[in-house]
Amino acid sequence: MTKPVETAAWEPRYAARAERMRASEIRELLKVLDQPGVISFAGGIPDPVLFPVKQAQEAYVSVLADPATAGSGLQYSTSEGYLPLRQWIVRHMGGIGVPCHEDNVVITSGSQQALEFLGRLLLSPGDTALVTAPTYLGALQAFSAYEPRYDELRPEDGNCTPASYAEAARQGGGEVKFAYVVPSFANPTGETLSPVARARLLDLAAELDFPIIEDAAYASLRFEGEAFPPIQALEIARGGSIDRARTIYCGTFSKVLSPGLRVGWIVAAKPVIRRLVLVKQASDLNSATVNQMVMHRMAVAAFDHQVAQACEHYRARRDWMLAALARHMPEGVSWTKPQGGLFTWVRLPEECDAERLLERSLDEAGVAFVPGSAFFFDGRGRNTLRLSFSLPGEEEIDRGIALLARLVGEAAQVPPTPPSRRCGR
Amino acid sequence: MTKPVETAAWEPRYAARAERMRASEIRELLKVLDQPGVISFAGGIPDPVLFPVKQAQEAYVSVLADPATAGSGLQYSTSEGYLPLRQWIVRHMGGIGVPCHEDNVVITSGSQQALEFLGRLLLSPGDTALVTAPTYLGALQAFSAYEPRYDELRPEDGNCTPASYAEAARQGGGEVKFAYVVPSFANPTGETLSPVARARLLDLAAELDFPIIEDAAYASLRFEGEAFPPIQALEIARGGSIDRARTIYCGTFSKVLSPGLRVGWIVAAKPVIRRLVLVKQASDLNSATVNQMVMHRMAVAAFDHQVAQACEHYRARRDWMLAALARHMPEGVSWTKPQGGLFTWVRLPEECDAERLLERSLDEAGVAFVPGSAFFFDGRGRNTLRLSFSLPGEEEIDRGIALLARLVGEAAQVPPTPPSRRCGR
Incomplete structure (x- = not known):
């Protein structure tokens, strides 16, 4: 049968x-x-x-030793993420020129999940994603499931005109839905976009009215020289606020504290965050609660x-x-x-x-x-x-x-x- | 500007x-x-x-006390999931009538993530998903992003004929891509599908050649009476093997050990698992490594x-x-x-x-x-x-x-x- x-x-x-x-x-x-x-x-x-193995061990023990935090650490939690961790991120973002509020933050399972969520939220088949060539392989994997075409950004000196990006996107059967960049110490090139290139990207995004996905995975790992402000900070400095910003910032604890806990975050305008919380809920309900609590303790104790x-x-x-x-x-x-x-x-x-x-x-x-x-x-x-x-x-x-x-x-x-x-x- | x-x-x-x-x-x-x-x-x-707070604490301490396991627990890991945990799942599945191999298992961040992955892998816009009415709300949320139409299963006595499901799907602009059921102690009804209803579902799936997504979230929580074999076990008992099975089984540790660690699994034919591993890789690279190691220790020590x-x-x-x-x-x-x-x-x-x-x-x-x-x-x-x-x-x-x-x-x-x-x- x-x-x-x-x-x-x-x-x-x-x-x-x-x-x-x-x-x-x-x-x-x-x-x-x-x-x-x-x-x-x-x-x-x-x-x-x-x-930071010792800090990790102490943090797990401390969360699990108190019956109240143990009970919530082992339980389901809100899709937005653990509030004290979001508050830590608000302070961290404030320190790099992005004044924001806890409602501008959603916790993700690493920044890979952030990229997948943004592809799912923004890309219809045939839409265009602007990326550098080369770019992060994992971003291409995350976006490609949503059947975009790609067009090439050359932010340092060779971007196409807004009109020609838009026309190519139309011919491809959609619109330019976003530009994706790793502006600092990029995977794979190690290169960093100059402030001029960052400003040029913002101009392009403003002209065509699309969001910029700023992947800041390596941004904290500057060995020397002066740090450039994040693209999101530059946009806000132009006279906006986080809730008027087009830039969507993806951060992660993976390169500085630990990738094995899978904790990252997105900072963006509230309407986008509200949408992403729905995407998170449908995707895995919430990132591991105990890990968010542990990451909060580790960030407070040891991030700097x-x-x-x-x-x-x-x-x-x-x-x-x-x-x-x-x-x-x-x-x-x-x-x-x-x-x-x-x-x-x-x-x-x-x-x-x-x-x-x-x-x-x-x-x-x-x-x-x-x-x-x-x-x-x-x-x-x-x-x-x-x-x-x-x-x-x-x-x-x-x-x-x-x-x-x-x-x-x-x-x-x-x-x-x-x-x-x-x-x- | x-x-x-x-x-x-x-x-x-x-x-x-x-x-x-x-x-x-x-x-x-x-x-x-x-x-x-x-x-x-x-x-x-x-x-x-x-x-099991004490077991959780002991397991985190034991993983993080040994430099070798601490190093791997805090690191990235394979998208398939932690091998000893997959091996535990192989033994568990064998015990409920599903002989399988570790290559038939992928670890997910709870069974919610399993449902979202399966929607993404299987549903084109306009395709049909067969579900009971009522069904698990989170499944509707996971599937709906992929723009299916729904048609109603009544497995106990009122399924439509295969031809009429197929015809309705065609008129909807696609095919029947799967049937989704929570066969044991369903969310929201608490009801359990009889062996006859399970067999009837397998007949329907065979007739129209579509997979059954078997959501076993509550299956271990039987208070009394005899356990019915999983649909996947019934299918294998018909003379197949896991690699010839259409049924895709979604399990989770959330209801028995802890939902806060976000650890679930999918058991299916190898070709589907290979695809799902790619979906996992593009989605969040891997589920939290340390939590998989801890869940393995907890499952060994305390599952029964x-x-x-x-x-x-x-x-x-x-x-x-x-x-x-x-x-x-x-x-x-x-x-x-x-x-x-x-x-x-x-x-x-x-x-x-x-x-x-x-x-x-x-x-x-x-x-x-x-x-x-x-x-x-x-x-x-x-x-x-x-x-x-x-x-x-x-x-x-x-x-x-x-x-x-x-x-x-x-x-x-x-x-x-x-x-x-x-x-x-």
Whole structure:
């Protein structure tokens, strides 16, 4: 009576949007990469030696030792999030130029969830999302399920005119629904948008009346130099207020305190937050209550100290990485010099293919990195790659980069790859 | 230069699907309802006196005391979920007739997230979801963002023919993409599908070749009588295997151990799980790592004990509730006699309107419940209501039901409500 289901039979059952939910080759690759014996510049995860383990343990014990807080920590809670944590975030945002109120804040399960919620709330199929190229791979994954087209932002000097973005969006069958940027120490490039580029983005957003999604995941990790105000702060400084702001700010505790608790936040105008609270309710009711309470205690006790410690720790690694690149890389290779964050971005000679390089690098040298094309919405950037300096030590960095540099030198000598494998630009 | 954004200006920026993301009036109401002084039969949350606080505290301390587990607990982790927890779930599922493998399991942030993922994966706009009426409100919220139409299942005796479901779906502009049921101690009715009804659902699903989403949130909370096998177990017993099964099983630790950690799971054929892992990755990367490790320790140490304790605890409350209803309710009122779970479902005389009753009940008696129409996809059921017996004690239940019964008696005397407010059936 029951018809057996073959594996393939699931495909026609999926929604049209499932077409766009592709396995990230990179993420699949990373499972293989982060293995003992491999020198990994691949994953962009925080160094666990920095985790405030003692504070975390004390905070869990303190929440669970008091029957009242234990009862609420183990219970369902409001979709908006734990009020004292939202109040801490209000103070934090005030300190970086974003005066706001607890009703302007919703807690999310990391900033990845914030991006997914915003894609779901804003994108109809055929709408346009403006992104840089390259951009954060996880943002492309979050947005793509909602079937947008992408158009390219070049905020430093090469944005298109508002009219041409709008016209392209119309031809694509929708509107420009938002611009997404990681303005500080971006994943994957490590680069930071200048104040002029931030202002230019605000002008574009005002002209076409679309929101800017500001992903501030790495913003606290500035090693040196003066911090630029968030785009949201610049917008408010133009004479608005948070409730008149177009910018939607996505923050997270993942890079400074701990990603394993999955706590991030969104700050935006109240009407957007009210919508996002509904999205949150339908998605998972609330982020883990006990973790929000613990994160609040950890933020109060240790946020500033952790930021200082992380900056010192990653600054040394960044310096080792830049020194090793300068020491070993052949002519024709260039890279970014980030003032913060976890990444540097390498451009190889045009004829080099970073995916082929990775295969050799793993086989012959035991060195892992992420090929750059994964971060482009259109598959460009085959001669680019991302290096994370968050985990390896000085000797490992030097040895890994030396091995990689030798392979790059060899690849730059070999005949160019066939046309079908070349950079799509 | 910047155009100020007025509040109303956000509406046109949202995706078409945002139309369907409505505030749950009920959920808004619940914020007001669960207040001190109110006798609440409204929220369907577990009684915090049952939370295994000591085990939770020990588990957090043990995870965070060992540097290796602390480092991984506070770190990102795989989207599939913590392997030992998935292995525990494999054993648990084996024990209820679902032999499966760890690759058939993905961890979710509660079963609410499972429902949202399945809506996203399966529903294109205009597709049909078959649901009971009434059904779990949170499922309607999760699915509705993906713009389905709904058609009604009556698994006990009144399903439509496969051909008529299929024809209605075609006319609606799509296909029947799944049937969603809470087969054991359903939210909101407390009722349980008979083995015959379960088999009938499997026949229908086989005939039209669609998956069944089996929401087992309350399945462990059986107070008496013999447990029926899960629909997924019945399907496998028909001669298939988990990888040939159409049924997608959603489980959760929320009702037995703690909802505040947000840990649930999906068990299904491997191809579906692989897709859901991608959805998970794009949604929030992974559920809180430390909570998965803690939930694993708690499940090993305390799951069976907690089930036994919860059943005893809620059985007494169920008995008090049924006794109070029998003692106080006037003629013409009927209610379900659940063998488990947290809810009973009350049908008032046709002329009674449960929303109006709630207004009076709050104002005059300080008694809260959820009007039943919230649980119908088409707004039916205005003379129904849901009572949760999970929180109040014996005296409170008796007093609350007595007060409510008096108001019902009065409402049944008054003239019928005007046509526009009457039951839509």
